[in-house]
Amino acid sequence: MKHLKGFVTISQYINNTPGVIAPLGELSTWSSTYSKEKGEYQFSDVPGYKLISFKSADDVLGQLVPVDSALAKQTLEVVREAVAYAVANIRPYDSLDFRNTLLSTFFSRIGDLNFGSFVDNGSIALPEWMSWTSLETGGDTVKIWTSDASFRDQYDEYSITVIPPLDILDDFFGTYHTVVPKLEDRTLADLSDIIQITKNTQPETYLRILNFDFMNLLSPTLKYTTNWAVLVYGKNGDNIDAIKDAIVEYVLENSTYTKEEWEAILPDLFKRTEFTILPRWDKMSIPNLTEIAGLYSSILDPIECVNFAKANIDYYPTTHTEANSVIMPYDFKALSLVIVTGSTNIEGKQSLLELFSDYIPVPTTSPDFSRMQLTTREWSLFIQELLITAETATEFSTIPINMRRIKRLGKLFITGVYDNVNYLVAARSNGFYGY
Secondary structure: OEEEEEEEEEHHHOOOOOOOOOOOOOOOOOHHHHOOOOEEEOOOOOOOEEEEEEEEEEOOOOEEOOOOHHHHHHHHHHHHHHHHHHHHOOOOOOHHHHHHHHHHHOOOOEEEEEEOOEEEOOOOEEEOEEEEEEOOOOOEEEEEEOOHHHHHHHOOOOEEEEEOOOOOHHHHHOOHHHHHHHHHHOOHHHHHHHHHHHHOOOOOOEEEEEEEEEEOOOOOOOEEEEEEEEEEEOHHHOOHHHHHHHHHHHHHHOOOOOHHHHHHHOHHHHOOOEEEEEEOOOOEEEOOOOOOOOEEOOOOOHHHHHHHHHHHOOOOOHHHHHHOEEEEEOOOOOOEEEEEEOOOOOOOOOOHHHHOOOOOOOOOOOHHHHHOOHHHHHHHHHHHHHHHHHHHOOOOOOOOOOOEEEEEOOEEEEEEEEOOEEEEEEOOOOHHHOO
16 A cells, blocks of 8 residues: 655646745745655646655555556546536535535545645635545555645654764764864864755755764763754654654664663763643633633642643653652743653753752742843743743644644644753643643
């Protein structure tokens, strides 16, 4: 069985005005970076329609493959029929009638038809995405988008290319004083040249440079900051979990040393140092009014809070969550936070109390705010930005460029990095909050 994900362009709806992307049928330059392995398919008897495949994979072979001609043509024909329906009917369309029309037209050729919300371009409306099973090609699955705005947020595939600070990774296991000069030899100009060569005319969605400390095992206080570049293809890959996983996988595949040996010299990379924050979005003290925002509850039962954390942070052992949870008040709508230390945090970053012992929950307008240390004030503002975003974030909402959206075991988090520590804030839209 094969799986196809892609975008269909429709020439008659493309807007050639500079800087403008049509609501339907036009793919932006930005979205085109979401895959390094795109294919383009057109047919003379389906004029004006082009399939751009972003992922075409074969389950049996376990690899990427070109799209079968029959499947590519069927995809364009389905979109053409959707356009014909849109032209012949008055908006808003009857979703059931739309579905039945396509299934009737492609009887015995497709099944399991599903589609997203309709996007209107002022003339017609089309589903932002459509998916189906191709009965004609043996059960292959298809999911295509016709709206660039939806594709940008909803396309879930990604790939990550790693550019390490040393060409030969095993060189990290020389003596500290022989390794550091090799790291210093690679200048920023050198790194820039290597990045351009690695791209090989395939523009990336994101270029990230991550810093991890290289530790001197004989003198743990001595360390050197290493620079790791990654080229991310696809918006969904731009999160610290995915990037770290990609780097770790790359290192272990290109080294003769074990994960435990690497963990000793690059602990920031191989150990996830993080804090998971569960804001108690579900605990309201004063409800929303017409023009005044509601306030959350400041009085919580500590036992209930720990049980809440154990029930909803299921990627840590429950014994760890029970022993490493704290409750912290925050000056954002009187919100209280249940915070759990990551299970693999490096030494020195295992307790918020130690990291920010002078924290107090006061607004920035309070004279007492300046009594905290600068790092604590900056951290407090950083947490506030995450909370403001997490309160309204959904799986496909727009979030600030300095934050990331990840899902762990089906739960949505808004994340950010402060002082090389990842903070995961649970979004209010998660089902366990009951909204």
